[in-house]
Amino acid sequence: MSVRTLPLLFLNLGGEMLYILDQRLRAQNIPGDKARKVLHDIISTMFNRKFMEELFKPQELYSKKALRTVYDRLAHASIMRLNQASMDKLYDLMTMAFKHQVLLCPRPKDVLLVTFNHLDAIKGFIQDSPAILHQVEEIFRQLTETYGGLSAGEFQLIRQTLLTFFQDLHIRVSLFLKDKVQNSNGRFVLPVSGPVPWGTEVPGLIRMFDSKGKEAKKVEFKHGGNYVTAPKEGSFELYGDRVLKLGTNMYSMNRPVETHMSGASKNLAPQTQENIAPNPLAKEELNFLARLMGGMEIKKPSGPEPGFRLNLFTTDEEEEQAALTRPEELSYEVINIQATQDQQRNEELARIMGELEVTDQPRQSASKGDDLLAMMDGL
16 A cells, blocks of 8 residues: 555545536536635635645545545535535545546556646636645645656556555446446446557567577567557646546536446445444544644635535435435445543544644634644534
8 A cells, every 4th residue: 555645536536526516516507706716715725735734744545434524524615515415426426537537547657647637627727816826836846746756666556555445436427327438337448449558569569589688579469459659748747738638627518417326336335334434533544634624724604605505416306315315334424523522532632633733723722632622523
């Protein structure tokens, strides 16, 4: 397992979340100023400096439920609200889209190009906000600094870690089914055509060498695909042609997208319950959530501007039906951490908070540990 996977997972899933929310805001005819405010608030919170500092620290991945809690807070960082069924659908779409991208990456290193495609699109949402744009470009530079010098083997370990995280998710997405890139059982179709990875040759030739290392024989074979040489390598610079299209906005055309639990996923539910819904007070996940939430600034609706509810389904009736039919084991309810239940847990929370430097907490209390306990009790 790679300890450098979390930033890539978070940023790519966050990018997919923004694509989906942008599409739904337009589909529900939310006024432009409100829609911009929602996206700006979420992006500003997502790229908060303290939050990113915690995210980029080497650490193992945590459960889907722990990450879901972070995205739930992130999606509600503005005046928009989602109910349980819409939040479940949002998370399903995010995870399946990024799983598809990771599976189809020509090279393990190309997961970085996928991330840059997401960041390029995010910059497009905030062109009129220089301050937030600066936040995003800072993370771009941090990504280049952190991942630019990694070897192919290290990127392969990152890709393997991501695929392990996604391996039990087989949720059918209407868009993928229509485009014939996903089967009815929720598994993706791997293409046997298109450009080969940059720096490699089109398959169809076997070279044999003698004991001195000289080429002695060539044998051609039929590979059954329709491959071509990659035209050029995608740019890893701040601005440039990524070449790779994975990670770009597939909702740019207004197409309705539905999700359905596949038969395989339903059958796997009892087996995956432990992976999806572990004890949220496990030491490592508590550490993770405390640090990440401590760095995330959530803006509550204030002033005369009213909030609004966003529906990821076509109608309210569909949303209600989805909430009733979703398997309980796969419904990601927000973790409600009751941090005052146990003295030992209190001590652990206090120790974790004591390691953090939180200078801008509005609440004044006796200790940083008390601040964290109060914050987490209020979630």
